[in-house]
Amino acid sequence: MSLDPAAPDSATLGSAGELAALRRIFPILPPAAAATVGPGDDGAVIAAPDGRVVISTDLLVHGPDFRLAWSSPFDLGWKGAATNLADIAAMGARPTALVVAIAAPLDTLITDLEGIARGLRDACAELAPGVGVVGGDLSASDTLTIAVTVFGDLGGVDPVLRSGARAGDVIALAGTVGRAAAGLRLLFAQGIDEDGEPDPTAAAELVARRPAAVEAQLRPTPPIAAGVAAALAGATSMLDVSDGLLLDAGRIASASGFDLDIDLHALEADRAWIAGAAPELIEVSAEIVLTDGEDHSLLATFPATATLPGAFRPIGVVRQGDGRVLVNGEDPAVRTTGWDSFVGWDGAAG
Amino acid sequence: MSLDPAAPDSATLGSAGELAALRRIFPILPPAAAATVGPGDDGAVIAAPDGRVVISTDLLVHGPDFRLAWSSPFDLGWKGAATNLADIAAMGARPTALVVAIAAPLDTLITDLEGIARGLRDACAELAPGVGVVGGDLSASDTLTIAVTVFGDLGGVDPVLRSGARAGDVIALAGTVGRAAAGLRLLFAQGIDEDGEPDPTAAAELVARRPAAVEAQLRPTPPIAAGVAAALAGATSMLDVSDGLLLDAGRIASASGFDLDIDLHALEADRAWIAGAAPELIEVSAEIVLTDGEDHSLLATFPATATLPGAFRPIGVVRQGDGRVLVNGEDPAVRTTGWDSFVGWDGAAG
Structure with missing residues (x-):
């Protein structure tokens, strides 16, 4: 297994290994302002000043949710962040951080994983500055799958649910x-x-x-x-x-x-x-x-x-x-x- | 699409549809004592009394992480909960809740999804009473994949990292x-x-x-x-x-x-x-x-x-x-x- 972060662009998940892939992805991922412990330990720790935390999770699966013939890796990262951030916004909360777990075929280019990371980074920067990736997982799979879980803070305001609409609103x-x-x-x-x-x-x-x-x-x-x-x-x-x-x-x-x-x-x-x-x-x-x-x-x-x-x-x-x-x-x-x-x-x- | 929660045991994800599957899974999942908003809205809300929240995420992918020839659906749910709960414990925190996203082939039996839910439930009850599932996602995929994200509360104590060991300990x-x-x-x-x-x-x-x-x-x-x-x-x-x-x-x-x-x-x-x-x-x-x-x-x-x-x-x-x-x-x-x-x-x- 190569541990060289400068592995060639032809390197794949299978040829380079998990560590080499992570060493190239980590520097791209956006840090979260809310993180007190970031990636690299058993868990991350983020601030939850409200004393409650809003959570949402979504899977993007190749086939039903996207086609690589249409979406670039950057697009996948962007969409994974954007759609999850929207779920936090829809609760009336401020997004604080993401965790991202990726399962990918062994022949996936590491440059493509870097592309996903850049999409995550740019979507956070444009849509929710300060939000970053505090943890994740990387696994081998026949089917490219991106699981994003997102967190938000309510800032002392009650969450806005689906059930509160009233006649006259x-x-x-x-x-x-x-x-x-x-x-x-x-x-x-x-x-x-x-x-x-x-x-x-x-x-x-x-x-x-x-x-x-x-x-x-x-x-x-x-x-x-x-x-x-x-x-x-x-x-x-x-x-x-x-x-x-x-x-x-x-x-x-x-x-x-x-x-x-x-x-x-x-x-x-x-x-x-x-x-x-x-x-x-x-x-x-x-x-x-x-x-x-x-x-x-x-x-x-x-x-x-x-x-x-x-x-x-x-x-x-x-x-x-x-x-x-x-x-x-x-x-x-x-x-x-x-x-x-x-x-x-x-x-x-x- | 059948919406009948009493769909026959031969029903699959593809034949019954997402809603029917969710209606059979939801009643099995354990509630979380920490949840103030549970599944069913854009996001869940859990208590984070410490003002910080500990987070960890893990993928279980058919092939590298488990074989259905060896593991029952119950086993997968159990292991998905147990391994993630251990990550929170390893930070010195008390686990509070899980979210679980499952991507499964269309021919997956709904009874097998119920088995995963029972495994999640029993592992929480035995290993970390009060922990429950507050949200998730269900998607179609050629590769059975279970993404678990787990949360924990520090109770006012600092997280225990990997970096603090000292000579003489x-x-x-x-x-x-x-x-x-x-x-x-x-x-x-x-x-x-x-x-x-x-x-x-x-x-x-x-x-x-x-x-x-x-x-x-x-x-x-x-x-x-x-x-x-x-x-x-x-x-x-x-x-x-x-x-x-x-x-x-x-x-x-x-x-x-x-x-x-x-x-x-x-x-x-x-x-x-x-x-x-x-x-x-x-x-x-x-x-x-x-x-x-x-x-x-x-x-x-x-x-x-x-x-x-x-x-x-x-x-x-x-x-x-x-x-x-x-x-x-x-x-x-x-x-x-x-x-x-x-x-x-x-x-x-x-």
């Missing part, structure tokens, strides 16, 4: 809907080869034609700081939109026991963005903004008397009801089921 | 060494078919002959409560023995900058246990107790004036030196490299 959104989904639809339609399999050459050509939409899918930018702002402004419920606006609004509706009525006109800007960035999707832009997810925007409800934080715009109202989602006061005419990796995954490896 | 051990390793050696030698592949029938026959050793490998019982006891007694360094006593002692030695001198006579009871539970390994019992890991016992150093907590027994002394490990005052004659999943994994799937 304003529904508000921080961030965008439909962008990541437009990119995914383009990738499935145009980032493929003649057999319909994910293809890196086709994806590269697509990126050249439609950079904004594909970038929104591969490197989403959730409005992390808006989570704490919402909690301080008195948000009664919140979540991040990962599975589609209607599906996720339905989660608040059913947990709270009221109807959420979305005003489609309030999403005109989102539809206009799709029209500009992916004109071939104009006709389905209403469906996309309502049913597709992955921008990881923050959907929240606020008392009608609250002043919405700057990142939020009103997109509807909460009404008496039995936990349904309405669009413009009516039952939505589009499907409201979101992504399910067990139903939606075809097992292709691309 | 007593080296002490809570728990056992060599038992899990004896079981693993038996499995590799006798739990296989004619082609040398892991085999469930051969493993079952082995369990009937050598139950204690195999159980020690598949369901280790680290002395979790001894971690806090060590911190309170003034331990100067600590870790859990996962890769072999000499290798892990070497980690303390090199982090601390002193020599750790292990007294092999102090491990007579461990060798006697192997002689009783796996007589075919008598001749290599010294090597096993010194070089093989996975009992997840706690190795610590204490000032010579300290009163050792009841779970600990002295096994050597710390000496002036440059960070080496000695056995009976001499360079050990056995190999001191432990398990490396990148070198040790042959890719077999059993």
Whole structure:
């Protein structure tokens, strides 16, 4: 096993070994301001000044969650950080640190692991400065898998759950809907080869034609700081939109026991963005903004008397009801089921 | 997708879907006394009364970390909890909660996921009562992978690191060494078919002959409560023995900058246990107790004036030196490299 941090770029996990890989990855990973003990011992120690800690965990698995034909290692690191940070924000908390466990095939290039580390680093720096990686694990596997667990501090404010929406509340959104989904639809339609399999050459050509939409899918930018702002402004419920606006609004509706009525006109800007960035999707832009997810925007409800934080715009109202989602006061005419990796995954490896 | 929690035992992740699987798993998972918000929202919230939280994460991957021909789903859940709890104990902290993310093939039986949940539950109940599962994730993958992240509270005491051993300290051990390793050696030698592949029938026959050793490998019982006891007694360094006593002692030695001198006579009871539970390994019992890991016992150093907590027994002394490990005052004659999943994994799937 080579212990040389300057191992050549052709080195793989299998040829260089775990220690050499870790020695190249560690210097890239961002330190966490909250860490009092960082990587290298049996456990890390982070500050939890509130006396409570918010925790969320997510797996990214090659196949159902990403395709290496479409996502670069940097993209995977970015997305692993961004989507998890959004879960902490959606609780009304400030993210503090991540741990990242990676299982990768033995022929994985160490430069690719470095790419994942750079994506983690840059996403933290851009979306949640001060957040860093305090620990992790590296294992061999036939299937590239990235497990991220993220921590947050509540700063003395109660967590914002899904169950607190009340009739008369304003529904508000921080961030965008439909962008990541437009990119995914383009990738499935145009980032493929003649057999319909994910293809890196086709994806590269697509990126050249439609950079904004594909970038929104591969490197989403959730409005992390808006989570704490919402909690301080008195948000009664919140979540991040990962599975589609209607599906996720339905989660608040059913947990709270009221109807959420979305005003489609309030999403005109989102539809206009799709029209500009992916004109071939104009006709389905209403469906996309309502049913597709992955921008990881923050959907929240606020008392009608609250002043919405700057990142939020009103997109509807909460009404008496039995936990349904309405669009413009009516039952939505589009499907409201979101992504399910067990139903939606075809097992292709691309 | 069936949403019926009473789906038949032949139901798989792919046939029943994620929701049905989660509805059957959730009721089995142990609640955490520390949880103020449990599973079901964007994140969980746990109490961190110390104002700091200890974190550790580990992957269990089919192939390098376990074989389904040898381990039952219950065993996997047990081991996932036990090994992670030991990492928190090794920091001198009290474990409070776990999150568990599972990626599994679509043909995985839901009854097997229930088995993993039962193993998690029973390990928490036996090893660290009050610890529970506060969140997780479930994803499709070609490779069964279990990612566990565990949290702990320091209770106002500083974490016990690897770097604090000083000349004159007593080296002490809570728990056992060599038992899990004896079981693993038996499995590799006798739990296989004619082609040398892991085999469930051969493993079952082995369990009937050598139950204690195999159980020690598949369901280790680290002395979790001894971690806090060590911190309170003034331990100067600590870790859990996962890769072999000499290798892990070497980690303390090199982090601390002193020599750790292990007294092999102090491990007579461990060798006697192997002689009783796996007589075919008598001749290599010294090597096993010194070089093989996975009992997840706690190795610590204490000032010579300290009163050792009841779970600990002295096994050597710390000496002036440059960070080496000695056995009976001499360079050990056995190999001191432990398990490396990148070198040790042959890719077999059993």
